[in-house]
Amino acid sequence: MNASYNFDEVARLPLPGDNVAVATRQLEVGTIIYFQGKALILDFTVMEGHRFAVKAIAIGEALLSWELPFGLALQAIQPGNYVINQGALDALGMRSLDLALPATPNFVDYSQPINLDETNFQPAPKLPAYPDTRTFMGYRRNQARGVGTRNTIVLLGTTSLTGSYVTQLAASLQCELKNYPQVDGIVPVAHTEGGVEEPNNLDLLLRTLSGFIVHPNVGAVLIVDYGNETVTNKMLEAYLREHNYPLDDVLHQFLSIKASFKKNLTIGEAIVRDWLPMVNAMERTPESIRHIKLALQCGGSDAFSGISANPLLGWISRELVRYGGSANLAETDELIGAESYVLQKVRDLETARKFLTLVEQFKERAAWHGASAEGNPSGGNKYRGLYNIYLKSIGAARKKDPATRLDHAIHYAEPMKDSGFHFMDSPGNDLEGIAGQVAAGCNMIMFTTGNGSVTNFPFVPTLKVVTTTRRFQLLANDMDINAGLYQEGMSMDELGKQSFELLIQTASGQLSVGEKAGHSQVQIWRNWRQNDASKLDTLLNAPLPKGEPIAIRTDAGAYPIRFTRDSEGIGLILPTSLCSAQVAKKIAIRLNQLEFGQHKHLSRFVALAHTEGCGNNAGPSEQMYTRTMVSYITHPLVRHCLLLEHGCEKTHNDFMRHQMEEMGVDPGSFGYASIQLDGGIEKATEKIEAWFADQLSQTGPTTKKTVGLESLRIGILSDGSVTNEAGDQLALLTKMIVGAGGTVVVPENSELLSKPAYKDNLLAVPNVQPSLAYGEHARNTGFHIMETPTEHWVETITGLAATGVELMIALVNRLPMQTHPFVPMLQVATEQTMQQTYTSDLDLLLTGIPTNWNGQILERCKQVIEESYTPRLFEQGNVDFQITRGLLGVTL
Numbered sequence: 001m002n003a004s005y006n007f008d009e010v011a012r013l014p015l016p017g018d019n020v021a022v023a024t025r026q027l028e029v030g031t032i033i034y035f036q037g038k039a040l041i042l043d044f045t046v047m048e049g050h051r052f053a054v055k056a057i058a059i060g061e062a063l064l065s066w067e068l069p070f071g072l073a074l075q076a077i078q079p080g081n082y083v084i085n086q087g088a089l090d091a092l093g094m095r096s097l098d099l100a101l102p103a104t105p106n107f108v109d110y111s112q113p114i115n116l117d118e119t120n121f122q123p124a125p126k127l128p129a130y131p132d133t134r135t136f137m138g139y140r141r142n143q144a145r146g147v148g149t150r151n152t153i154v155l156l157g158t159t160s161l162t163g164s165y166v167t168q169l170a171a172s173l174q175c176e177l178k179n180y181p182q183v184d185g186i187v188p189v190a191h192t193e194g195g196v197e198e199p200n201n202l203d204l205l206l207r208t209l210s211g212f213i214v215h216p217n218v219g220a221v222l223i224v225d226y227g228n229e230t231v232t233n234k235m236l237e238a239y240l241r242e243h244n245y246p247l248d249d250v251l252h253q254f255l256s257i258k259a260s261f262k263k264n265l266t267i268g269e270a271i272v273r274d275w276l277p278m279v280n281a282m283e284r285t286p287e288s289i290r291h292i293k294l295a296l297q298c299g300g301s302d303a304f305s306g307i308s309a310n311p312l313l314g315w316i317s318r319e320l321v322r323y324g325g326s327a328n329l330a331e332t333d334e335l336i337g338a339e340s341y342v343l344q345k346v347r348d349l350e351t352a353r354k355f356l357t358l359v360e361q362f363k364e365r366a367a368w369h370g371a372s373a374e375g376n377p378s379g380g381n382k383y384r385g386l387y388n389i390y391l392k393s394i395g396a397a398r399k400k401d402p403a404t405r406l407d408h409a410i411h412y413a414e415p416m417k418d419s420g421f422h423f424m425d426s427p428g429n430d431l432e433g434i435a436g437q438v439a440a441g442c443n444m445i446m447f448t449t450g451n452g453s454v455t456n457f458p459f460v461p462t463l464k465v466v467t468t469t470r471r472f473q474l475l476a477n478d479m480d481i482n483a484g485l486y487q488e489g490m491s492m493d494e495l496g497k498q499s500f501e502l503l504i505q506t507a508s509g510q511l512s513v514g515e516k517a518g519h520s521q522v523q524i525w526r527n528w529r530q531n532d533a534s535k536l537d538t539l540l541n542a543p544l545p546k547g548e549p550i551a552i553r554t555d556a557g558a559y560p561i562r563f564t565r566d567s568e569g570i571g572l573i574l575p576t577s578l579c580s581a582q583v584a585k586k587i588a589i590r591l592n593q594l595e596f597g598q599h600k601h602l603s604r605f606v607a608l609a610h611t612e613g614c615g616n617n618a619g620p621s622e623q624m625y626t627r628t629m630v631s632y633i634t635h636p637l638v639r640h641c642l643l644l645e646h647g648c649e650k651t652h653n654d655f656m657r658h659q660m661e662e663m664g665v666d667p668g669s670f671g672y673a674s675i676q677l678d679g680g681i682e683k684a685t686e687k688i689e690a691w692f693a694d695q696l697s698q699t700g701p702t703t704k705k706t707v708g709l710e711s712l713r714i715g716i717l718s719d720g721s722v723t724n725e726a727g728d729q730l731a732l733l734t735k736m737i738v739g740a741g742g743t744v745v746v747p748e749n750s751e752l753l754s755k756p757a758y759k760d761n762l763l764a765v766p767n768v769q770p771s772l773a774y775g776e777h778a779r780n781t782g783f784h785i786m787e788t789p790t791e792h793w794v795e796t797i798t799g800l801a802a803t804g805v806e807l808m809i810a811l812v813n814r815l816p817m818q819t820h821p822f823v824p825m826l827q828v829a830t831e832q833t834m835q836q837t838y839t840s841d842l843d844l845l846l847t848g849i850p851t852n853w854n855g856q857i858l859e860r861c862k863q864v865i866e867e868s869y870t871p872r873l874f875e876q877g878n879v880d881f882q883i884t885r886g887l888l889g890v891t892l
Contacts, residue, residue, distance in 0.1 A: 002041075004032035011035075011052075012307055012487065017067040019055040020083050022303045022385065023048055024468075024487070029100070033080070040080035045099040049303035049385030049450070050088075053081045063107055066306065066398075068341065070390040071107035083107055084387065091382035095654045109374070111337040111390045116352055124345035124405035126420075130322050137284040137508035138291060141216045144246040147291035148216035149443045149507040150184040151282050152459040153272060156212060158225040158233055160794060160882070163190030164818050165257065166224055168877035169268045176273065180280040183219065186272060187458035191435075191524045192611055192882055194231035195792040199527040205231060206239040208413040208524050211439025213240065213250060217459045219279035220251035222271055226815060227256035245415075251275060260840040261816065261878050284509065290324030292507055293416055295437035295445040295460075296399040297330065299430035299579070300648030300676065302450025303385030304467035306395020308483040309448035312465060314401035315496035316446065316503065317421065321404060326419045328442050329399055330426040330433040332362045333373040333892055337390030338397035342423070345405035354409040358425040368530040369890040370540050371617035378614055379655060380648025384450050399448070412525055413439035427891040429615025430455060431523035431578060444507055451648035452676040454478045455579050456514035458522060461506050464514065465499070478680045480513050517681060519582040523611050529887045539620070539888050545771050549738075549782025551764040556735035559709060561858050563865045566704045569639030570822050571597060571605040571692055574632060576656055577613030577649035580675055584644045585609045587685050596689070600696040602639055606822045608632060612883050613651040621889035624789075626651065626659045628775030628883050631802035634665055635777075636713070637822060640695045642688055647676025671695070710741035712861070713778070715805035715823075718750045719793060720814030725850040726830050727757025730811070733854045734762055734783060743781045745772065745803045747796050749788040752811075774884060775802040788884075793817045795884040797825065807861055816841035818880035819873050824864045826871055828857065841878075843871050 007013075010033060011021040023046045027033075033040045035054050046052050051065070057077040062069035071085060086105045093101075139148035155166035166188040173186045189212060193205050213221050213236075225233045233254040240247045253271055257264045296313050298305055317327035329335075335342055336359065346352045366373040374389045386392040400406070400421065407420030413436045416422055424440055426433040430453065434445060438460050445462040447453065452475040456462045466472045469484035481502065486495050506512055514520070530536070571591070575584040584607035591597070591605040598604065612625050629651075633641050645653045653674060657667040671691040678684045714737060716730060730752060734744045748770050752758040759766075762783070770787040775798075778784050786803055788796050800808065801823040808825040810817065816838050819825045828844040829835055835845045844860050846853045863869035873879075 002030040002032055003028065004034070007033055007035040013054065014065050014307055015067045018064045019053060019057055020051040020063050020065060021054045022051055022307070038079070042080050042082065044082040044102055046082050047385070051083045051303070051385065053077045053079050053083055055079060062110065065391060066394045068338065068394050069110055069112050070337065070388060070394060072110040073107050075106050077106055081106065085109055087377070088382045088387045091379045094379065094658050095383060109388045109390060112340060114339045114356065116343065116356060118349060121349050121352065123348050127318065127322050127404060129324065133288045133290065133323060134504065135286040136289055136292065136504045138287040139216065139282055140285055140287060142246060142249045145214055145249055146216040146293070146441065146443070147287045149461060150217040150459055151182060151219045151279060152184045152217055153186045153275060153279055154189055154212065154218050154221045154459055155187065155268070156189045156209065156221055156223045157191065158209065158223060158236055159194030159229045159231050160192050160792070161195065161226055161229055161818070162224045162257065164878045164880045165261065165264065166190055169265055171877070172265060172269060173272055176276060180276050182280045182282060183276060185459065187520070189458060189522050191522050192526060193524050194229060196230060197791050198230050200529065200531060201525060201527045202231065204412055204525060206236060208435060208439040209236055210240045210243065210245045211413050211415065211441065213252065214245045214247060215438065215441065215459070217443055218250060219282055220275045222268060223252065223254045224268070225256055227258070251278060260838055261873060261876050262840055288324065289320065289504065290419060292320060292444055293326040293328065293442045294320055295328050295330070295434060295442035297430060297434055297437070297445060298396055298399070298448040299453035299455065300449040300451030300646070301381055301386055301392060301396065302467055304487070305448055305450050306398045307467070308486045309450070309465045309467045310395055310398035311492065312483045312486065312495060312499060313399045313446050313448060314404065315492055316500050317399065318401040318404045319496065319500060321419070321421055324419055326416050326422065328416060328422045328424050328437045328440060330424045330437055331396065331428045332359055332425050333389065334396045334428045335359065335393050336374055338393040341394070341397045342400060342406060344402070347405055347407045351406060351409050355406065355423055358409060362425065365528060366617065366890055366892060368533050368536065369528065369617060369888045370536055370619055371890055371892065373892060375617065375892060378648060378650040379652055380451055384648070410440065412436040416441045427525055427615060429523070429891050431521060432525045432615065432891055435522055435524045444503060446503070448483070452478065453579060453646065453648065454514070454583065454675055454681060456517070456520040458520040461512045462514050463502065463506060463512055475676065475680045477682055478513060478517065519586055521578070521582045523578060526611070526885065526891050528890045544773050545769065545776070545787060547776065547779060548771055549780050549784055550768050550771050552735060552738060552762050552783045553764055554735070554739055556732055556739055558740060559736050559854070559858065561862060562706050562708050563711070563862050564704055564706050565865050567702045568601055568603050569637050571602045572632065572638045572641040573605060573607040573688065574629065574641060574643050575607065575609060576643055576645045576651050576653060578611045579614060579646035579649060580644045581607070581609035583675060583681055583684070587688055590685070591689070591692070597692060597696050601699050601702050602696065608821060608881050610881055610883050612885070614649040615891055616885060617888070617890050617892055619888060621885045624774050624886050625883055627773060628799060628802045629656065630660055630663050630665055631775050631777040631804065633660070633670060635802070636804055637806055640671070640692060642671030642673060642691055644684065644688070645674045647674045708740060709737050712737050712742040712807070713805045714742070715745045715800040715803070715808040716752065717747050717796060717800060717808065718752050718811040719817055720812060721831065722751045722755045722758065722811060722813070723830050724757040726811055726846065727752065727755040728761060729850050729853045731758045731761035733857065736854070738783050741781060743778055743784070743805070745778060745784045745786055745800060745805055747786050747788045747800050749791055749796060753785065772803055774799040774886070778803045789886040790884055792882070792884065794880045794882045798881055798883055807864060809857060816873055818878050819871060821879050821881050824871050824874065826860055826864065827873060841873055
């Protein structure tokens with residue numbers, strides 16, 4: 001017998017005029033639902049959060065949620081029919097589902113055209129202000145900076161090149177905090193931007209960094225560069241002063257790294273230790289809540305985000321604005337399709353125009369890269385019922401209450417100088433949006449989530465609001481507020497009052513769940529490489545390398561050296577997106593502290609934290625990402641690998657399984673865990689430990705083997721000048737290794753390949769093209785050149801290591817550079833100034849007779865392989881990892 005229910009038991013209608021409803025639980029095919037006196041029979045199993053028709057919808061008629069259109073019917077849709085589009089069918093087809101789906105879609109995506117009627121435009125009145133104020137306990141800075149909710153020492157990397165420095169410096173200072181209870185943290189702000197090429201997002205980057213520096217939650221800030229990057233401290237200070245940021249009100253220092261990494265860590269430690277007593281002396285005082293600037297964000301959204309959690313933020317932000325405070329609504333592309341709702345109440349015509357202009361500019365930027373801003377929803381969004389951007393946007397816009405007017409439309413990271421409700425231009429990528437909101441001055445973050453996003457920002461507290469009670473119970477240790485209570489009968493007023501109180505308590509110093517968990521990350525809106533569509537066709541149709549080795553000269557003799565190596569490897573925890581990256585890192589650290597598996601064939605655990613997999617476009621950028629990820633999964637130095645998904649990203653575990661199958665890799669050889677689906681960070685950690693324990697119990701003993709040059713897989717790269725002597729000797733080294741049967745891979749951007757002393761001595765024919773795509777595993781031994789779409793050092797070594805090389809030799813005659821998380825990199829130099837300045841960073845000083853250099857290099861390689869020597873900068877913690885987005889990557 002088919003189950004039967006009253007409508008309110010199993011579904012929700014967001015607004016009375018809607019013609020489709022949202023299932024609040026999975027409903028099996030044939031289920032009978034009584035709605036408005038009529039019986040509906042479901043024609044397919046409808047997943048939780050997915051929609052079914054409650055009224056007859058004719059061909060070409062609009063499907064409505066929140067009384068706004070999100071699609072047009074492709075066929076006549078009857079009450080009880082499962083409604084689904086092609087995008088959702090494609091996304092669900094990658095999932096391991098045990099239910100039947102419709103063979104074809106029954107609606108096509110559609111949004112109502114926006115028409116701003118300027119002639120009849122009526123400015124909306126301001127919400128009536130409350131006559132009395134309320135207070136929280138905050139840190140009063142000067143008037144231009146406002147009031148902080150935290151008192152943090154920030155270590156800010158001006159560019160990506162100093163990210164590992166500030167991260168390592170923060171780690172070395174954590175033990176100091178126990179003596180300074182008024183200091184809320186010593187946190188690094190490491191990011192991906194401002195590398196070696198002049199970025200298109202330069203003004204945006206300088207504005208964001210400036211906002212971080214003067215943020216009211218910052219008690220002191222150390223700003224670090226090398227002094228010769230495309231973006232420097234000098235440029236940043238000039239920007240701060242030119243644009244009247246209150247820099248002099250902040251305890252700060254600009255530091256340029258001029259000598260060894262270790263020496264500069266000591267310098268940084270001394271600066272921060274001098275600051276600690278002064279920052280600790282800052283005290284909380286009662287302050288009006290008009291000083292709260294609230295960032296409104298959503299991530300891992302589902303069909304219930306617009307029903308419970310987002311309207312709750314709308315209620316809270318409405319109340320805050322009435323008390324004189326400010327709220328900031330971001331994620332430009334997640335308002336496409338909801339523009340008419342946002343513009344129902346606007347302060348003035350200029351603000352309405354600017355809002356629409358920012359939306360159109362976002363769409364144009366995406367189009368330059370072969371992407372559509374409407375392509376935002378992730379696989380996780382679609383899995384949880386958000387079929388397209390219009391449906392996602394209609395729900396996301398409910399973070400603005402219908403009674404609240406839009407007061408301001410601002411650029412990314414533009415300071416919020418006036419109170420009221422702001423829209424800020426930003427991508428839908430949660431972390432990139434949050435960075436802009438913080439730089440704009442937000443001192444609190446409220447983050448709604450359907451799937452259960454666990455991300456946090458380092459120096460601004462985040463309250464996470466989950467949409468359903470079922471998901472809250474699953475992730476109770478990682479969420480702050482259960483908005484599902486509204487769906488179970490609690491009034492929005494009551495839920496709003498409780499949540500507003502928690503906001504004030506947290507602003508006053510009570511720790512959020514995320515702060516207790518102790519993980520956070522920063523991602524600034526990443527650079528886009530195109531400024532128009534002029535190169536689009538060429539870039540989209542660029543041929544891929546064929547993977548065949550490149551012919552080289554064979555005039556080098558053999559070299560008599562042998563290496564003893566064993567079969568130990570690393571345990572790799574590979575996050576499938578940026579949102580699980582820091583959790584993966586924490587788990588790897590924990591397992592290493594426990595010495596888990598170190599006596600059973602694993603040398604250590606590594607997590608490759610990165611910024612990709614969510615909120616960026618598909619096409620070539622996503623292909624590079626997935627190719628690189630699969631190459632790491634199968635890397636020869638990896639003994640066991642487990643993939644950790646957040647759960648709502650584009651590139652979730654099922655997506656990665658599908659990609660492995662496409663590339664001929666058996667997905668059954670690897671482990672899988674999910675922060676959201678496994679029940680939170682603690683449960684995912686337990687699952688990961690159990691999986692690795694099981695793998696280790698089945699692994700045989702390690703074996704030792706003596707090999708020669710034929711077994712070497714070496715990457716050779718350079719930064720800075722290449723002398724003729726170095727070019728000659730590295731060409732000879734390449735020929736010796738390849739001639740013995742080994743593999744050498746050189747990145748396309750290396751100056752070695754433009755140096756006649758290297759290329760003319762090595763190549764059998766001139767003008768060769770790359771043989772490997774970025775991040776492509778080298779399946780054939782020999783000499784290879786890997787494509788490198790950028791000059792970025794970390795992106796280069798990330799792709800180079802993915803080719804399967806087991807050791808890298810870096811000729812660095814400009815600066816010692818970041819090393820890789822698990823592929824050893826020897827840094828060698830020939831320039832005398834480099835050798836004198838960076839002796840303690842370099843692994844080999846090439847001096848004396850050049851014909852002796854290769855013997856020295858190979859002897860050092862032997863020591864690394866046999867684990868009697870560890871590369872110096874790796875040992876000191878100068879380590880980084882970043883997958884490139886190439887020339888067509890753009891954040892959505």
